[in-house]
Amino acid sequence: MKATNSKDYDFLTIEPHWQTFWEQDKTFRAPDDFRRPKFYVLDMFPYPSGSGLHIGHPEGYTATDILARYKRARGFNVLHPIGWDAFGLPAEQHAVKTGTHPASNTQNNIANFRRQIKALGFSYDWDREIDTTDPKYYRWTQWIFLQLFKQGLAYVDERPVWWCPELKAVLANEEVVDGKSEIGGHPVERRNLRQWVLRITAYAERLLADLKDVDWPDSTKRMQEAWIGRSEGAEVAFKLAEPAQGELKVFTTRPDTLFGCTYMVIAPEHPMVATLTVPGQQAAVAVYQRQAAAKSDLERTDLAKNKSGVFTGSYAINPVNGARVPVWIADYVVMGYGTGAIMAVPAQDQRDWDFAKIYALPIVRTVQPTADFAGEAFVEDGPAINSAHGDLNLNGLRIEAAKAAIIAWLERTGRGVRKVNFKLRDWLFSRQRYWGEPVPVVWVNAEDYARAKAKLGAALGKNEVSYAANGVTHYALPLPDTALPLTLPEVKSYLPSGAGESPLANATEWLDVWYDFETGAAVATTEPRPAGESWVHGRRETNTMPQWAGSCWYYLRYLDPQNSERFVAPELAKYWSSPDLYVGGAEHAVLHLLYARFWHKVLFDLGHVPDHEPFRRLFHQGIILGEDGVKMSKTRGNVVNPDHVVAGYGADTLRLYLMFLGPLEAMKPWNPKGIEGVHRFLRKVWRECIDQDGAVHARISADATLPPDAEKLLHESIKKVGEDFEALRFNTAISTLMILLNALQKLPAIPRSTLLDFLRMLAPLAPHLAEELWVRLGERPSIMAAGWPVFDATKTIADTVTMVFQVNGKYRGDAVVPVAVTEAELLQLAKDHPKVGPHLAGKPVKRAIWVKGKLINLLV
RNA sequence: GCCCGGGUGGCGGAAUCGGUAUACGCAUCGGACUUAAAAUCCGUGACCUGUAAGGGUGUGUGGGUUCGAGUCCCACCCCGGGCACCA
Numbered sequence: 001m002k003a004t005n006s007k008d009y010d011f012l013t014i015e016p017h018w019q020t021f022w023e024q025d026k027t028f029r030a031p032d033d034f035r036r037p038k039f040y041v042l043d044m045f046p047y048p049s050g051s052g053l054h055i056g057h058p059e060g061y062t063a064t065d066i067l068a069r070y071k072r073a074r075g076f077n078v079l080h081p082i083g084w085d086a087f088g089l090p091a092e093q094h095a096v097k098t099g100t101h102p103a104s105n106t107q108n109n110i111a112n113f114r115r116q117i118k119a120l121g122f123s124y125d126w127d128r129e130i131d132t133t134d135p136k137y138y139r140w141t142q143w144i145f146l147q148l149f150k151q152g153l154a155y156v157d158e159r160p161v162w163w164c165p166e167l168k169a170v171l172a173n174e175e176v177v178d179g180k181s182e183i184g185g186h187p188v189e190r191r192n193l194r195q196w197v198l199r200i201t202a203y204a205e206r207l208l209a210d211l212k213d214v215d216w217p218d219s220t221k222r223m224q225e226a227w228i229g230r231s232e233g234a235e236v237a238f239k240l241a242e243p244a245q246g247e248l249k250v251f252t253t254r255p256d257t258l259f260g261c262t263y264m265v266i267a268p269e270h271p272m273v274a275t276l277t278v279p280g281q282q283a284a285v286a287v288y289q290r291q292a293a294a295k296s297d298l299e300r301t302d303l304a305k306n307k308s309g310v311f312t313g314s315y316a317i318n319p320v321n322g323a324r325v326p327v328w329i330a331d332y333v334v335m336g337y338g339t340g341a342i343m344a345v346p347a348q349d350q351r352d353w354d355f356a357k358i359y360a361l362p363i364v365r366t367v368q369p370t371a372d373f374a375g376e377a378f379v380e381d382g383p384a385i386n387s388a389h390g391d392l393n394l395n396g397l398r399i400e401a402a403k404a405a406i407i408a409w410l411e412r413t414g415r416g417v418r419k420v421n422f423k424l425r426d427w428l429f430s431r432q433r434y435w436g437e438p439v440p441v442v443w444v445n446a447e448d449y450a451r452a453k454a455k456l457g458a459a460l461g462k463n464e465v466s467y468a469a470n471g472v473t474h475y476a477l478p479l480p481d482t483a484l485p486l487t488l489p490e491v492k493s494y495l496p497s498g499a500g501e502s503p504l505a506n507a508t509e510w511l512d513v514w515y516d517f518e519t520g521a522a523v524a525t526t527e528p529r530p531a532g533e534s535w536v537h538g539r540r541e542t543n544t545m546p547q548w549a550g551s552c553w554y555y556l557r558y559l560d561p562q563n564s565e566r567f568v569a570p571e572l573a574k575y576w577s578s579p580d581l582y583v584g585g586a587e588h589a590v591l592h593l594l595y596a597r598f599w600h601k602v603l604f605d606l607g608h609v610p611d612h613e614p615f616r617r618l619f620h621q622g623i624i625l626g627e628d629g630v631k632m633s634k635t636r637g638n639v640v641n642p643d644h645v646v647a648g649y650g651a652d653t654l655r656l657y658l659m660f661l662g663p664l665e666a667m668k669p670w671n672p673k674g675i676e677g678v679h680r681f682l683r684k685v686w687r688e689c690i691d692q693d694g695a696v697h698a699r700i701s702a703d704a705t706l707p708p709d710a711e712k713l714l715h716e717s718i719k720k721v722g723e724d725f726e727a728l729r730f731n732t733a734i735s736t737l738m739i740l741l742n743a744l745q746k747l748p749a750i751p752r753s754t755l756l757d758f759l760r761m762l763a764p765l766a767p768h769l770a771e772e773l774w775v776r777l778g779e780r781p782s783i784m785a786a787g788w789p790v791f792d793a794t795k796t797i798a799d800t801v802t803m804v805f806q807v808n809g810k811y812r813g814d815a816v817v818p819v820a821v822t823e824a825e826l827l828q829l830a831k832d833h834p835k836v837g838p839h840l841a842g843k844p845v846k847r848a849i850w851v852k853g854k855l856i857n858l859l860v
Numbered sequence: 861g862c863c864c865g866g867g868u869g870g871c872g873g874a875a876u877c878g879g880u881a882u883a884c885g886c887a888u889c890g891g892a893c894u895u896a897a898a899a900u901c902c903g904u905g906a907c908c909u910g911u912a913a914g915g916g917u918g919u920g921u922g923g924g925u926u927c928g929a930g931u932c933c934c935a936c937c938c939c940g941g942g943c944a945c946c947a
């Protein structure tokens with residue numbers, strides 16, 4: 001391919017020219033060539049929204065693209081793919097409004113995103129493009145769900161969701177604003193609905209422990225640690241004073257303080273509230289429960305300052321000393337953690353202290369506070385006191401020893417057990433939506449399930465999944481793999497069913513079927529039942545999967561995107577493995593990254609992937625703020641449209657500017673003036689190569705030689721730019737190239753080879769310009785195939801060095817000295833130095849600290 | 861409240877291992893080129909003091925360690941992010 005014939009830096013001609021070349025040449029195709037070392041660099045794929053590419057997208061994408069191009073130059077077989085996370089709520093809302101199928105709107109948005117991304121010259125292997133809404137893709141999302149199902153990691157349960165009685169619809173969190181529906185402003189309430197749930201808690205321990213194996217930002221690791229929230233302690237059973245009431249189990253991290261438990265608290269939603277409430281307290285408890293239920297999550301935290309509660313009228317027996325302790329109901333205890341009940345130890349827990357003070361409950365110290373302690377609850381370490389009864393004596397023991405002793409005693413006497421508790425909850429995996437992957441399950445009755453079980457056995461999975469409604473129990477039959485994908489049916493309306501189910505509940509011919517449990521074949525029940533033992537009556541699952549599902553494993557599909565037999569061939573999974581670098585926003589620090597790790601570990605356990613973690617190295621690009629220093633938003637009108645920048649300055653300028661703004665991870669404001677600076681730099685590159693008539697500049701020649709200091713700078717630059725690229729420090733790599741170009745500009749003649757080296761370093765950053773000039777200088781495209789300039793350490797060795805003179809730690813002057821200078825010579829040079837000498841005059845040098853090659857500090 | 865990250869010129873930022881603080885870029889001002897403008901090139905570029913040479917101060921604040929601190933330690937202030945009655 002020839003270069004363009006533009007006389008000046010006409011990026012509007014040059015950029016499309018080389019984009020066409022790359023596309024036709026398939027320059028960035030990643031062949032499955034197992035002999036070469038691989039490098040897999042991944043972007044978080046975008047949700048193709050209707051508003052098009054946001055300036056934040058090309059920030060991360062440029063960073064990975066530079067690294068991908070650099071790694072290709074260093075000889076790696078680079079996999080750099082892109083795709084679309086295309087299921088999602090906005091497309092569904094658009095469908096509800098317009099009546100058009102969400103797929104058509106989604107495809108339009110994808111086409112726009114693809115156009116915008118291609119205009120930026122990213123080196124993606126477009127043959128590997130994926131789309132989570134493509135049945136050929138989501139077939140495997142459904143398949144992975146079935147693997148989870150069969151492992152007993154999927155189940156159904158009643159879970160509270162936002163329900164809007166007016167809209168007769170389930171709402172997502174983001175559709176609820178200030179306790180009202182986003183659309184129409186109607187009141188919403190929490191309502192229990194049957195949901196699919198994934199047992200991520202079964203992997204909690206490994207998800208936590210394996211964080212040590214990944215190279216991630218510390219803050220992200222900590223967020224995951226906090227989210228998983230592991231804590232060690234004991235589960236203790238308190239017998240109730242009224243034996244008929246049974247017992248109350250609590251989780252505590254401080255079993256050593258059991259002697260200080262003076263009351264108990266259960267959550268307002270606790271199942272034993274009714275049992276424990278004595279007749280005289282029923283009215284008060286009912287009122288309190290209603291108040292608690294009416295509070296939204298927000299109010300509950302807002303009102304957290306003043307604790308409130310109500311006595312049930314019942315007592316429990318403290319297992320260590322037989323003391324009668326009252327059982328209270330209070331909303332500072334939540335049902336979602338531990339057992340939903342606590343033993344309250346006001347002396348060693350500030351929350352319990354606050355509550356005890358309000359309701360005048362007794363406080364017994366069981367850890368001796370330090371003499372100067374002036375606070376309320378004492379949570380520091382100290383010797384146990386008031387902690388002996390019968391054969392049990394903790395007195396004098398510090399917290400750790402006391403815990404060990406009490407847990408041993410609890411276990412020996414059968415009153416409690418050591419217990420590890422997690423904050424992590426199981427993953428609510430269903431949405432009452434149309435635009436998502438259908439859950440590949442058919443519900444059948446008990447007899448039909450038994451028949452299927454008898455025939456298929458273990459193929460139905462480890463656990464039965466069932467639920468009861470209106471006195472009938474329904475059993476989940478997983479679709480056979482061969483029946484996948486289970487595609488979305490056409491529906492007349494994208495509005496929810498009105499009964500808390502998705503719009504799929506109205507697709508009667510799809511929903512209500514004669515179902516062959518062996519083949520997965522289905523016929524609408526409006527047709528006669530086909531003949532055969534394995535045909536049963538079934539109702540399909542109407543829930544669809546959340547948007548997380550498709551993004552949980554997409555990085556694996558890129559390895560083998562066309563495979564119709566498997567989600568990824570084992571030899572490709574082995575070769576490409578998982579991404580060597582994953583770049584995306586910190587907003588996904590917890591959920592996406594945790595869910596993907598969970599799925600990956602399940603696939604690892606089943607032997608489908610070779611590595612137990614999906615993302616070895618992770619990096620978060622920072623947010624780009626508007627010109628005004630605040631977050632870009634349409635309402636503020638400070639949004640930067642990448643299309644406009646490309647039209648005005650070119651993609652290379654945009655790429656360079658995004659990287660020159662500051663450190664990749666930093667939050668930084670957009671500055672339209674700054675973009676002029678990098679654009680000028682690219683124009684300067686052009687001018688150094690091409691003269692006014694569009695010919696190669698006469699100053700460039702194959703015969704020219706580089707002066708030693710310029711040669712030294714060139715090789716230092718080669719080293720630094722390479723190191724900066726590896727470490728994702730693109731801002732300093734660019735300034736290095738600017739310094740180098742400024743130096744070359746001052747030379748009377750430039751060796752052609754030096755400019756070629758410069759262009760190869762520039763190519764990952766500004767690939768279109770580099771490609772164009774490379775060819776203009778007589779080389780063959782693509783510059784990407786030309787390798788990386790060779791760093792020669794011998795060229796960076798100088799025989800002189802600038803030595804700094806300090807007197808008593810203060811800079812007083814410097815001099816260029818031979819590298820082999822001696823201390824005595826330096827001392828003489830300092831004394832003779834016009835600026836340094838006066839500071840030494842008449843004073844003996846008591847000590848000299850000499851940092852070779854840098855400075856000498858003379859103490860007088 | 862708890863857990864992270866960060867405070868450096870007029871602005872974005874650099875200083876990677878404790879060794880000349882402010883690289884590179886923007887903006888400013890001055891100059892060159894031009895009939896003119898644009899473009900380009902050269903120079904300027906923290907503060908106080910001084911005619912100048914120079915001297916002093918300076919990386920959020922206050923201490924400390926060190927021959928030497930933007931960098932390490934202690935305390936505090938401010939900004940950003942995350943979590944939040946998690947027993």
